[in-house]
Amino acid sequence: MRNTLAFDGPVILGAGLAGLTAALSATTGAAKTALVLSPTPLASGCSSAWAQGGMAAALSGDDTPELHAADTIAAGAGLCDPEAVDLLTREGPQAVRDLAALGAPFDRKADDGFVLSLEAAHSAARVARVGGDGAGAAIMAAVIAAVRATPTIEVRENARARRLLQDATGRVVGVLADVDGALVEIRSPSVILATGGVGGLYAVTTTPAQVRGEGLGLAALAGAMIADPEFVQFHPTAIDIGRDPAPLATEALRGEGAILRNADGRAFMVDYHPSKELAPRDVVARALHAERTAGRGAFLDATQAVGAHFPHEFPAVFEACMSAGIDPRRQMIPVTPAVHYHMGGVATDLDGRASLPGLYAAGECASTGVQGANRLASNSLLEAAVFGARAGRAAAAEGATGGPPVSLEPLPDLPDAALQTLRQAMSRDAGVLREAAGLARLLTQVEALEAAYGSCPTVVAARLIVDGALARRESRGGHFRSDFPATGEAVRTFVTLESAGALRRRAA
Template identity: 70%
Template sequence: MERVAHDGVLVVGAGLAGLSAALAAAPRKVLVLTAAPINHGCSSAWAQGGVAAALSENDAAELHARDTIAAGAGLVDRSVARLLAEEGPEAVRRLAELGAPFDRTDDGRFAQSLEAAHSRPRVARVKGDQAGRAIMEAVSASALAARHIVVRPGFRLRGLLQDVRGRVRGVIAEHRGRLVEITAPAVVLATGGVSGLYAVTTTPAELRGEGLGLAALAGAVIGDPEFVQFHPTAIDIGSDPAPLATEALRGEGAKLINAAGEAFMARYHPDAELAPRDVVARAIHAEREAGRGAFLDARDAVGEHFPHEFPGVFAACMAGGIDPRTQPIPVAPACHYHMGGIVTDAQGRTTLEGLYAAGECASTGVHGANRLASNSLLEAAVFGRRAGEAAREAEAPDGRPLRTAPPPVLPETALQQLRRAMSRDAGVIRNAEGLTRLIGEIDELEARYGRTPELVAARLVSASALQRGESRGGHYRTDFPDLAPARRTFVTLSDIPASAALRFAAE
């Protein structure tokens, strides 16, 4: 195995969180590893709505924090929510300074959209639905130009290096079929979420919880893994991943209708189209299950303005044979975001010394049971920067890490089996019977292929969902439709035995 010693910060992942950490770690040397070419294979570049922040005169960080806490259904860490909201405006201004071309009003202020569960229009956008791509182009250009950063594409994370005390000392990566051991004083995981573990997802399919699984295998504490957000309005044209019809369309007045042309959201929630995402996702799921279908009708709200106001949605629809100017868009819920992740403090430190995490793979406590719309890019920018600043101060410990083999690789056929099982039993609607069946299937796959990171991540989601006997936020149990006393989940892999399905089912 090739061995490389890096005297600086090692960042795994080149989305907004990873590159924010890399930029903030200056002047310390930073090595960024990414499996895909930069600006590809990351959810940040696919984000449509924008970045939520209290930028207008009739808004305030206190109001943004309040909306974040309300959306999180009782599990948000209030101090972290306040921190995110307070640092939000400066984070947006910093992105603008890097070159992100946010839409502006005639007087030069940030144009802001209203999205679900926000009490004010506060989502800074780019050309309607181009925020993620435009932001990532600006941040990527800055990272590539920074003298302290080296970006290495084509490196897939395969394992974490630890010493005898459990301190993380680097990573094992795979490059062109060969394993490389890279040591570093600090490792920042910014590996994205788990949506690629589901059959229908709005994110790059490569994001399948490998960073989460590897951190759990190393002994890190994982927070709230059962809370998965399903975006209600993926465009249902049979694509994998599914293109997204941004929530901003509903903010502009688009309506959800069934095949009979009836607007149905008022039957499910008083806020109708602007209800929290989990409510809208379940409503669409219910309409589809009842055979009535679900469509997003933006003909009156956007109509002929589609090509220039929402070019991404327009292009995706036209590619699928739908003209959204004259036709309702068929929609379905799809796995979109993981509220859970590797537990960190406000500086990105995990429970393992030497390991930091930021972005969707981290659990700061800011999202609770249901992420507020457009808080994801904000969290990546704010806490990515904080993680980079903290990792910059890490000192190289004495001694060498232990030599360990990386975990096995899950074959593609087995991955597709897992994706179908996760969508079937750990999706928008859950119950004990389905979750028990799912964990049994994970057991069988693990017995056949070994404890792969994907199977570990899936086990954490499903076992924690089975143990949470209530419905809260993005986690809905038909057999436990009511709320139980609020509690967060903090779990290590050793807390979940291989016989989890049997143990939880018996309780």
């Protein structure tokens, strides 16, 4: 007999910053419980804990939310929702202060103000950091401690969603989860997806391997509206030492003055953009891709900008480099573009509501309209905190529980060997540069995986990216079509799983 559980508050899938912030918000001042399901132990397996740069917010006297909003919209290349951006940048400073009050040890000045760094495409220094490059881990430690101390939040580790439960009307009424190897039917008035992005669908990524689009696929298979799936951001400076996932050389290094050079030592960004190292991420990623493809290589030279200060200013980068026999105080760091963030996701309103009643999404797996076609550096943790809190409050207010679920069968899993094949194909054909022939080849491989293994959420997530990339016959932000290099009309993509293929076929 299958185990069943019932909760009067939300069930939250994912335990990154968005998920845990949602849990704290859902149980603040409410006589309700929240259940967090995490496939791995807390503080592991989520991108939030790996974030290096910090949180961007207007925290200084010479900065304003309006300036932060303008930079976010400029980076978003015409696809940002101005209302969502305005909300993010207005609520952002308080979100940082709230995390500091929870115990997140942001770097401080003598007057207790925040130490703020400049990152690419920001017009002011506004990135609050922890220990140079340890923001994600330190913020998560503080939030996890707060969650552990909240008796109305239950956390189940080693728990993975196998399908969203829906009643006959399509309302989401819970989740079928694998908890410690046993299937459990969990009923609740609301479910919050906080499952992260799609990096694990690619062969070269800076995100945890477990983050592979499962939340996106679960939502699409339930019939939810998906927004902008084709927009994948490639961080230009993953450390190229043959590891999976690839360690990250934070953008803050370039903010401190580190230079991108080829194997001959030439600083090459002058050839690609007037802002050079501080150009938008998509521009820098394509520049590195071009240098590497031409056989010139790509390296980050921080020997002068950071030098002897590396061990205490950027300890995570220093440790990763030293473990591979590279001393960044004296040597250039080999770098490569790697999947870092997904701008697309489950379409939501400003309170995290998805198109299906009872379903919410927050963090990277959601598409609030904040990130547009290209996320501004260090806006991801901020979005997770701001919109995670809003989703938690809204989901906790759900009163209806819906009817009995119409299906209790788990969705199929993609075997690891097939996943590795998919990852190689995604990096090859849906990477920094895309074109019709490669995307069509990739679509054929995705369809073959679907035929062989069924509607696995990971394969569905990949299909959405491919369908969106084929349908968007222009280049914009993180999506660059070498066969359609011009930028066309600024129109966001909104599709269901059923309509995505039709959109792609109409564009062909």
